[in-house]
Amino acid sequence: MSDQGRIDGKTQLIGLIATPIGHSLSPAMHNMSFRKLGLNYVYLAFEVGNQQLADVITGFRGLKLRGFNVSMPNKTKILPYLDEVTPAARFIGAVNTVVNEDGKFVGYNTDGVGYVRGLKENGVDIEGKKMTLIGAGGAASAIAIQSALDGASEIHIFNRNDESYAHAVKNADLINHEIAGKCKATVHPIENEELLRASIEDSDILTNATGVGMKPLEGRSIIPDASWLHPDLVVSDVVYIPRKTKLLEMAESVGCKAINGLGMMLWQGAKAFEMWTGHEMPVEYVKEQMF
Numbered sequence: 001m002s003d004q005g006r007i008d009g010k011t012q013l014i015g016l017i018a019t020p021i022g023h024s025l026s027p028a029m030h031n032m033s034f035r036k037l038g039l040n041y042v043y044l045a046f047e048v049g050n051q052q053l054a055d056v057i058t059g060f061r062g063l064k065l066r067g068f069n070v071s072m073p074n075k076t077k078i079l080p081y082l083d084e085v086t087p088a089a090r091f092i093g094a095v096n097t098v099v100n101e102d103g104k105f106v107g108y109n110t111d112g113v114g115y116v117r118g119l120k121e122n123g124v125d126i127e128g129k130k131m132t133l134i135g136a137g138g139a140a141s142a143i144a145i146q147s148a149l150d151g152a153s154e155i156h157i158f159n160r161n162d163e164s165y166a167h168a169v170k171n172a173d174l175i176n177h178e179i180a181g182k183c184k185a186t187v188h189p190i191e192n193e194e195l196l197r198a199s200i201e202d203s204d205i206l207t208n209a210t211g212v213g214m215k216p217l218e219g220r221s222i223i224p225d226a227s228w229l230h231p232d233l234v235v236s237d238v239v240y241i242p243r244k245t246k247l248l249e250m251a252e253s254v255g256c257k258a259i260n261g262l263g264m265m266l267w268q269g270a271k272a273f274e275m276w277t278g279h280e281m282p283v284e285y286v287k288e289q290m291f
């Protein structure tokens with residue numbers, strides 16, 4: 001075990017670039033894991049927007065960082081600065097984890113992997129499942145693509161008529177035509193309540209991948225009332241502040257399995273941790289300390 005918790009001349013740096021950044025749980029999660037395992041790394045958050053991205057990546061290369069996480073607003077903008085991007089991250093169109101592989105910066109997306117693993121930890125296997133997915137932003141795109149790659153049978157995407165709608169159409173197109181597998185995807189306006197309700201009725205999983213349910217939309221749900229849900233439905237929410245959103249309260253009231261976004265957050269980090277260090281993150285310890 002190397003200098004537990006101490007920084008010395010061999011300490012390797014892992015970064016996070018985003019803005020705003022102060023609320024991120026990632027520095028605490030990774031640093032407590034390094035300390036617990038006695039690994040000589042430190043994880044630091046840097047307030048970086050699109051304007052500084054080019055300079056920062058040049059600096060990271062010069063400093064030979066072991067890797068870094070990328071969050072908003074840099075997840076899509078980072079792609080041209082990387083040496084390689086995995087096929088899944090390319091489909092998603094966003095990178096949240098970069099690993100320095102012998103001097104090459106390789107981009108991954110572990111958000112979708114984290115989501116699927118979070119379901120699995122709750123006893124839900126995505127394979128063969130029909131999903132109603134609300135949202136088409138960064139989180140939703142990762143969920144849609146990874147769920148299709150991991151064997152979901154149908155994904156019905158609903159989004160409001162904003163700039164994300166085009167992402168929904170692109171994601172469905174990729175799933176239907178580019179991703180080898182049997183998943184079928186459709187896209188609909190969220191305003192079509194009749195269709196949304198019928199899709200939920202026919203689904204195994206309902207996923208809210210929008211910020212509805214967290215501040216400033218805390219106390220609101222993406223569906224109007226609990227009668228839209230059936231007890232066999234798994235209801236998952238990407239939001240984890242609050243831990244129990246209005247949607248998850250509704251889900252529990254009709255006996256659905258209700259899963260918040262903490263698992264996705266934890267497991268996306270665990271996957272990145274493993275790629276940077278070659279060690280499994282001590283997730284039970286992290287859960288005890290943070291959740």
Ligand code: NAD
Pocket residue numbers: 072111134135136137138139140159160162164165190209210211212214217238239240261262264265266268
């Ligand atoms: P984004 O801005 O890329 O996408 C937002 C999506 O929500 C879009 O599809 C948009 O159309 C939809 N939307 C926004 N407001 C809406 C409303 N009032 N009604 C209906 N639809 C609405 O954002 P993102 O990065 O995808 O993040 C979405 C949420 O996911 C945030 O709450 C974020 O905190 C959360 N998130 C969680 C994790 C995790 O690990 N659990 C990871 C990433 C993001």
